[in-house]
Amino acid sequence: MSQLFHIHPDNPQPRLISQAVDIIKQGGVVVYPTDSGYAIGCNLGNKQAKERIERIRGIEKHHNFTLVCRDLSELSTYARVDNQMFRLIKNNTPGPYTFIFKGTKEVPKRLLNDKKKTIGIRVIEHPIACALLAELGEPLMSCSLILPGEEFTQADPDDILERLDKHVDLIIHGGYLPEQATTVIDLSEDDIQILRVGCGDTAPFE
Numbered sequence: 001m002s003q004l005f006h007i008h009p010d011n012p013q014p015r016l017i018s019q020a021v022d023i024i025k026q027g028g029v030v031v032y033p034t035d036s037g038y039a040i041g042c043n044l045g046n047k048q049a050k051e052r053i054e055r056i057r058g059i060e061k062h063h064n065f066t067l068v069c070r071d072l073s074e075l076s077t078y079a080r081v082d083n084q085m086f087r088l089i090k091n092n093t094p095g096p097y098t099f100i101f102k103g104t105k106e107v108p109k110r111l112l113n114d115k116k117k118t119i120g121i122r123v124i125e126h127p128i129a130c131a132l133l134a135e136l137g138e139p140l141m142s143c144s145l146i147l148p149g150e151e152f153t154q155a156d157p158d159d160i161l162e163r164l165d166k167h168v169d170l171i172i173h174g175g176y177l178p179e180q181a182t183t184v185i186d187l188s189e190d191d192i193q194i195l196r197v198g199c200g201d202t203a204p205f206e
Contacts (some may be wrong), residue, residue, distance in 0.1 A: 002165045005159075009033065009175045012131040020170060027127075027147065028169030029053060031145060031160055035126045036096040036199050037153025038160060039199045040168065041142035045108060050129040056167055058148035065111050066098050066120030067139035068129065074139060077108050079121050085187050088204065094125035096200040100186040103117065111141065118188045128174045144181055152179040 005016045024030055027046050030145040031038055042049035067078055067123050072090055075081060079101035103112045105118040112119055145154040154160050183200030186193040
């Protein structure tokens with residue numbers, strides 16, 4: 001049976017955040033709120049947890065996983081980004097964007113897109129996610145919680161519990177969120193490509 005933590009969306013309880021991070025560090029798969037619906041994530045280096053997420057999401061190995069970061073200071077560790085792109089991202093984060101970059105050697109190969117060797121990067125501002133990342137001390141390997149056959153990110157934690165009970169280790173109930181996905185911007189090549197229009201404004205990248 002999955003654990004369910006009710007965590008305050010504006011003032012996360014430190015005790016519950018610490019317990020959630022312990023679950024992540026022990027190899028758990030966690031559902032947590034972001035600024036664009038719920039996401040599903042696990043420890044950066046845990047192969048088994050990643051494979052569980054792939055089965056839950058019904059995705060294949062070529063899918064771009066995302067490293068959810070505390071702030072832009074972690075960007076250069078995991079992504080190859082030049083100064084111009086860094087300034088562009090800095091002006092638009094934190095926010096509901098996923099940026100695609102060529103990964104560095106610090107990114108485990110199994111997380112990279114098989115063909116392009118890319119990785120998604122996000123910097124978000126949801127208080128619960130920020131508290132998790134601060135306690136964890138490294139990025140959280142994640143993807144949007146879009147279940148097989150559906151178009152939108154899961155938004156109702158009670159429905160998530162009903163559908164994913166026993167499939168994940170922890171569901172963080174952080175309130176009911178809009179059913180919306182991030183805007184996905186590919187910055188891995190010279191030309192900027194908008195791969196998905198979501199709740200982030202695309203104007204700065206056009």
